[in-house]
Amino acid sequence: MITMDDIIREGHPTLRDVAKEVPIPPTAEDVALGKEMLQFLKNSQDPVKAEELHLRGGVGLAAPQLDSSKRIIAVHVPSVDPEKPENGISTVMYNPKVLSHSVQEACLGEGEGCLSVDREVPGYVVRAARITVSYYDAEGEKHKIRLKNYNAIVVQHEIDHINGIMFYDHIDEKNPLQLKDGVLVIE
Numbered sequence: 001m002i003t004m005d006d007i008i009r010e011g012h013p014t015l016r017d018v019a020k021e022v023p024i025p026p027t028a029e030d031v032a033l034g035k036e037m038l039q040f041l042k043n044s045q046d047p048v049k050a051e052e053l054h055l056r057g058g059v060g061l062a063a064p065q066l067d068s069s070k071r072i073i074a075v076h077v078p079s080v081d082p083e084k085p086e087n088g089i090s091t092v093m094y095n096p097k098v099l100s101h102s103v104q105e106a107c108l109g110e111g112e113g114c115l116s117v118d119r120e121v122p123g124y125v126v127r128a129a130r131i132t133v134s135y136y137d138a139e140g141e142k143h144k145i146r147l148k149n150y151n152a153i154v155v156q157h158e159i160d161h162i163n164g165i166m167f168y169d170h171i172d173e174k175n176p177l178q179l180k181d182g183v184l185v186i187e
């Protein structure tokens with residue numbers, strides 16, 4: 001079971017590597033890893049388990065954060081509206097790829113955090129507001145999905161990880177809370 005001890009922290013070189021594509025269909029090892037990553041996210045969002053296992057909450061996780069330089073990400077973003085479960089996203093993506101993205105940009109009003117970063121880094125992380133992503137699932141089936149708002153932000157944070165990019169790389173150091181016109185702020 002993945003715990004915080006398995007997550008490497010900034011300064012570890014693997015976080016800055018470009019991760020390698022995995023064979024499709026994924027191997028049994030990569031399927032197991034993906035399942036463990038998704039379970040970690042669910043545990044981290046369960047108040048009892050998170051407390052018990054001393055987990056920081058997370059809505060996404062990338063294999064490089066476990067010192068495994070593979071293009072595997074997991075996202076578990078519950079829908080804000082229980083009546084519309086389809087607005088959330090919970091899946092493991094193998095070899096995810098952003099096929100296209102909106103010109104319009106967006107950011108989270110409260111900024112971003114990262115389990116590999118043991119400090120607050122204030123500032124807007126400006127990303128594409130909408131993206132079209134292709135990926136393979138654990139069975140090796142290819143998917144192409146369109147994401148927007150919070151789901152799009154989270155998947156971009158995770159795809160950054162497999163490209164060796166950290167969220168604060170996107171923050172304007174001189175003016176972290178400055179926003180260009182037209183950037184959608186997601187609360």
Ligand SMILES: O=CN(O)CCNC(=O)c1cccc(Cl)c1Cl
Pocket residue numbers: 057058059060061062108111112113114115116153154155157158161
């Ligand atoms: O790479 C994944 N993590 O580091 C897990 C912890 N961070 C989050 O869950 C998180 C928090 C805020 C905004 C975004 Cl976009 C994300 Cl992803």
Ligand code: NI
Pocket residue numbers: 113114115116157161
């Ligand atoms: Ni992160």
